[in-house]
Amino acid sequence: MREEYLLAALRMGAGADPVPEGVSASARAVFGLRVPGGVPAGPVDVSVPPGARSSSEAGAAPAGLRRFSADGLVIDVETTVADGHLEVAGQVSPAPGQDARIEVRTPHIAKVRVPSGSGHFAVAGLPPGWVSVVCHRPGHPPVFTRWIHARP
């Protein structure tokens, strides 16, 4: 029996510290974040040549960079938190074209961008926390990344 489960049961048994309504409301709202018919893009290991990007370890991806792949697409997502705001930049490969839309979502807000000719996109001014990227392409199901947690 895990100690955390025992502690949690004790806390519930004491009626101490009930779940805040805001947490329950956020949980209910998660239902609206489904992507019906979407294709989940799983994480892929990222390695970069030494010196290509600043990094604490040669050959390792810089902190905050994740790569996802599905349905013939690779989605690179880099998160940065500065001055209390989350910035998300990335690239979809191969470039999905001007008809595509990149949706960067948090549980509270979503922003849509038209990718550049090379598939790059960037969004600033998001609240820190959970974030996911969805690539919408005409004639294809949307491809969405796993949720990433980004806080200072």
Added chain:
Amino acid sequence: MPTDNSLAIIDQAAWEDLVARFDGRMWAVARAFGLSAADAADAVQGAWLRLVENAGAIRDPERIGAWLVTTTRHEAARLSRRARGEVVSDLDVPDTALPDPTAAVVDAEFGRQVWRRLDLLGEPCRSLIRLYVLHPEARYAQIAVRLNLPVGSIGPTRARCMARLRTLVEEETS
């Protein structure tokens, strides 16, 4: 008639029923890690987001609760390690087919039974665990002052007391 038994076809009402049944347990698990309210909220929300991501992969509705609690523990542990300065991955997720079966003990009635077993322990275990449970953000230094114990002894004493309590509970449940 749809034959898909996965969560991919769940509706808003069923989702809200899941939230009502399990969010208290998930919150209690996150707080059991000593997380702040903000971090615990992130851990719980993360588990729900993982459920959305994996909705199509969860075929056994009976296991959803255990999986949610397991995933909350996973997210809470990750946030706890990161708070200690460790570099952790945020992309590994518990197997949807293998939720931790012991997650079922996260239940208010079971908790009340454990409180009764706790009363069988002597001091300082009884007071220490009570403080640790009811004040999850309390630091060892604060607990040491309250119980008039050396701060260096709190960690080992807590581990010993929890082991004794776990043994008592497991004896009863077996």
